[in-house]
Amino acid sequence: MRLRKQIAQRLLLSGCALSPDQIVITSGCVEAGVLSLRALCKPGDAVAIETPVYFNFLQMIQDLGLKALEIPASPRGGISLEALEYALDRNAGEVKACIVISNFNNPLGGRVSDEDKLRLVRMLENHQVPLIEDDIYGDLSYSDERPSVAKSFDKTGNVLLCSSFSKTVAPGYRVGGVAAGRYQEQIERGKMLANVATASPTQLAIAEFLANGGYEHHLRSVRRVYARQSAKMSDAIGRAFPSGTRVSRPQGGFVLWVEMPEGVDSLVLYKKAKALSITIAPGSIFSVDGKYLNCIRLNAACWNSAVEVAIETLGRLATEQLTAAPRD
Ligand SMILES: Cc1ncc(COP(=O)(O)O)c(C=O)c1O
Structure with a gap:
């Protein structure tokens, strides 16, 4: 209950007034x-997802026997509501x-945006899709500013945050x-069947961190660190990658989406980079059918001289693919 109380209090910052029992x-x-x-779903049902999408969602959908319905998304405003x-x-x-x-x-x-969160919530309500x-x-x-959540516009209980x-x-x-x-009832039942409850020592540790202000203090510092690091990584990509490469400019979080010129195969890049102990996420794992082959996702949560060298290496490997002599 201590953790749920703390979470309910924090949710006020994103516009949600919920009680701990919710x-x-x-x-x-x-x-x-x-x-x-x-x-929500039984095997054979379809689930609308953004594309490109966090690959774990694709695995969940596949494992549960569901069908993914991909809806285009953009690095600025997220999911296209017209396409949805x-x-x-x-x-x-x-x-x-x-x-x-x-x-x-x-x-x-x-x-x-807030406007689109509201439109999204209303549209899904009208179509009776949670x-x-x-x-x-x-x-x-x-x-x-702590952004709102779509849940804050939910008047009918149709959003699972x-x-x-x-x-x-x-x-x-x-x-x-x-x-x-x-x-909620179905979720509680599912949780009980899966593993009864989440371990209480870690729950209590997080609850205490929230209650004593440590979490907020920590957030203030990591938000600045991630902003700085993603800008540095983005600049380094600009210097090292082939011309025509485009990089997302997120306003939060720590992942960057890098779109290289057509002709760079991110799976080949992944294998070559892995051999040099550099880990990247190739674009194709973010779609159902191997799209985004010329894209990669990079993680800017860590920035140091080794990461800077890794970015230079990735840029060189990508450039080599474009300049390699075509085989007969
Ligand atoms: C969008 C998104 N959701 C969920 C997760 C995983 O969350 P957790 O480790 O809390 O299960 C990740 C991790 O990369 C993520 O990017």
Whole structure:
């Protein structure tokens, strides 16, 4: 209860007035997402997702026997509401959930504006499609303003807001939660069947961190660090990568989406980089059918001279692909 009280208090900053009993604690955000999908869908149902999308969502959808319906998203405003509306109309009755990372999305970094959050919530209500909102990066805004969540516009309990402390404190704590609106009972039952409850020592540690102001203090510092590091990484990419490369400019979080010229194969780049102990996420893992082959996602959570050299190496490897003599 101590943690749920603290989370409910923090949710006020994102525009949500919820009571602690409206929150179910989970072992991280992935569990919150899986429980939500299980509560809403049965095998064969379709789930609307952004594309490119956090690859774990694709795995969840596949594992649960669901179909992914990809909706284009942009690095600025996130999911295209026009494309979503069109897809909902065309697939009426088949789409049983929609997953959106509303703030500083992984991998594009986009943030859905307040106006679009409201439109998204209304549109999904009208189509009777529940929204699974992932707000795991919402506390990592580079400005002092904590962005709202779509859940704050939800009047009917149609939004299941999922998050965790994995990106702000540490993934190893495995502490997250879901405010599941009208689906709370199904989520509680699913949680009970999965693993009864999330370990209490880590819950208490996070609750104490929130209550004594340590979390807020920590956020103030990491937000500045991530803003600085993603700008540095972005500049380094500009210097090292082939001309024509484009990099996202997120306003929060710590992932960068890098679109290289057509002709660079990010899977080849991944293998060559891995051999040199450099880890990148190739673009194709963020889609159902291997799109975004000329893109990569980079993590700017750490910045030092070794990372700077790694960016130079990646840029050189990408350039070599474009300049390599074509084979007969
Ligand atoms: C959008 C998003 N949701 C969920 C997760 C995983 O969260 P957790 O470790 O709390 O399960 C990640 C981790 O990369 C993520 O990027």
